[in-house]
Amino acid sequence: xxxxxxxxxxxxxxxxxxxxxxxxxxxxxxxxxxxxxxxxxxxxxxxxxxxxxxxxxxxxxxxxxxxxxxxxxxxxxxxxxxxxxxxxxxxxxxxxxxxxxxxxxxxxxxxxxxxxxxxxxxxxxxxxxxxxxxxxxxxxxxxxxxxxxxxxxxxxxxxxxxxxxxxxxxxxxxxxxxxxxxxxxxxxxxxxxxxxxxxxxxxxxxxxxxxxxxxxxxxxxxxxxxxxxxxxxxxxxxxxxxxxxxxxxxxxxx
Amino acid sequence: xxxxxxxxxxxxxxxxxxxxxxxxxxxxxxxxxxxxxxxxxxxxxxxxxxxxxxxxxxxxxxxxxxxxxxxxxxxxxxxxxxxxxxxxxxxxxxxxxxxxxxxxxxxxxxxxxxxxxxxxxxxxxxxxxxxxxxxxxxxxxxxxxxxxxxxxxxxxxxxxxxxxxxxxxxxxxxxxxxxxxxxxxxxxxxxxxxxxxxxxxxxxxxxxxxxxxxxxxxxxxxxxxxxxxxxxxxxxxxxxxxxxxxxxxxxxxxxxxxxxxxxxxxxxxxxx
Numbered sequence: 001x002x003x004x005x006x007x008x009x010x011x012x013x014x015x016x017x018x019x020x021x022x023x024x025x026x027x028x029x030x031x032x033x034x035x036x037x038x039x040x041x042x043x044x045x046x047x048x049x050x051x052x053x054x055x056x057x058x059x060x061x062x063x064x065x066x067x068x069x070x071x072x073x074x075x076x077x078x079x080x081x082x083x084x085x086x087x088x089x090x091x092x093x094x095x096x097x098x099x100x101x102x103x104x105x106x107x108x109x110x111x112x113x114x115x116x117x118x119x120x121x122x123x124x125x126x127x128x129x130x131x132x133x134x135x136x137x138x139x140x141x142x143x144x145x146x147x148x149x150x151x152x153x154x155x156x157x158x159x160x161x162x163x164x165x166x167x168x169x170x171x172x173x174x175x176x177x178x179x180x181x182x183x184x185x186x187x188x189x190x191x192x193x194x195x196x197x198x199x200x201x202x203x204x205x206x207x208x209x210x211x212x213x214x215x216x217x218x219x220x221x222x223x224x225x226x227x228x229x230x231x232x233x234x235x236x237x238x239x240x241x242x243x244x245x246x247x248x249x250x251x252x253x254x
Numbered sequence: 255x256x257x258x259x260x261x262x263x264x265x266x267x268x269x270x271x272x273x274x275x276x277x278x279x280x281x282x283x284x285x286x287x288x289x290x291x292x293x294x295x296x297x298x299x300x301x302x303x304x305x306x307x308x309x310x311x312x313x314x315x316x317x318x319x320x321x322x323x324x325x326x327x328x329x330x331x332x333x334x335x336x337x338x339x340x341x342x343x344x345x346x347x348x349x350x351x352x353x354x355x356x357x358x359x360x361x362x363x364x365x366x367x368x369x370x371x372x373x374x375x376x377x378x379x380x381x382x383x384x385x386x387x388x389x390x391x392x393x394x395x396x397x398x399x400x401x402x403x404x405x406x407x408x409x410x411x412x413x414x415x416x417x418x419x420x421x422x423x424x425x426x427x428x429x430x431x432x433x434x435x436x437x438x439x440x441x442x443x444x445x446x447x448x449x450x451x452x453x454x455x456x457x458x459x460x461x462x463x464x465x466x467x468x469x470x471x472x473x474x475x476x477x478x479x480x481x482x483x484x485x486x487x488x489x490x491x492x493x494x495x496x497x498x499x500x501x502x503x504x505x506x507x508x509x510x511x512x513x514x515x516x517x518x519x520x521x522x523x524x525x526x
Binding site: 075 | 261262263265266268269270272273276277280281352353355356357358359360361362363367513
């Protein structure tokens, strides 16, 4: 049996107070699958990301990355994980190359090997010629591309992206979505792409996990979720699942 | 630990320190600021005070010294104090919290990553001190020839202590607005309630409470360890206090960034 790239089980987390940010969240992302984590603002997406990257420890439940528990074996789990955070995390005053070398070093990749991988990843994103420029000189779309190149340097099996298209114009968004889909199809990388923009989903190939008020309302391939909600499109399904009072309490399809 | 593991740690350590140094080189204003502050104290304050304040012969000095000579270790301490606080200030910035995440999602142990980052900051502070000492020498202040070398261990220890203190503050302080308070409630008391500007015996003349506060202040001991090291001597008590404080602050800092405490932040800022 294939090991899921990401396995979330019974995850619960609260920041104190009455309301839990996440309650009994569970789903899987298999290798090569492009999975959209859909949810309105405040659904718990960022909390889920903080837990999955080990920046927070859950109150209950577990997250496994390629079979490694993020709490019990953080080193092995993080080695399999690439992350693009919602807020920009590049050093603006350093060059593209310096930023990428720093990241490679954090993963223990030596200079020669790092430079080789940096060339490969940057070439794929047509940014290799700009490696010597300061990040400050790049536009938002290019900065995001550098962050994606960076997240792949240590060859992770799972790539997490937290609303990566925020603030990008439409062509830049399209380039990014196409590139990440290609990563799934060609390299077998598993992707969890958090968004609240329905039009970023490709209904033919993608999977979705719908998160609302800290709970998973549906998950599976787009067609299956639509069948379950009885809707014609993922947009309708999403509206129904995240309505203030869901028409039917749809259980997670996992 | 295997050789390969050592290699991985070494690579990561080099990368972290190199990044701090690169960032420092790219921020010229920060470098100038770090130099101008102590130089103003030296050229203006010390020059004016020289006539008002006579200093008895106290160790490690062997003769009467002009005030400018007395104040040099205190100003070196000030450079490291500001550098430590500036490091934490930049960590509080949202953007910096972003790069903190990149650091903390490295597969290496968190304590190692934080200590490496801490040492990166110390290396930067030592570069600043080196530039300051060069100007001090050009200005004509007499220091032992070997002072820039003998002072290094004290700089390392003092820088670690202040950097760790900055990290503790950065992990406790949630918002940048609160950070102005750090200047008032941390930097100024640490600096003025220390032996940086006046010897402790002067404080004793002013009152026992002041003397106690100054003696308990770890920054006093940081400055004294630097003062003795400049003259190739060791102040055991100062060294012990600085080492102890460093361990305490470092432990608190690592705890402040543990996942159980949510990386020093509560709900994620976007709360999405």
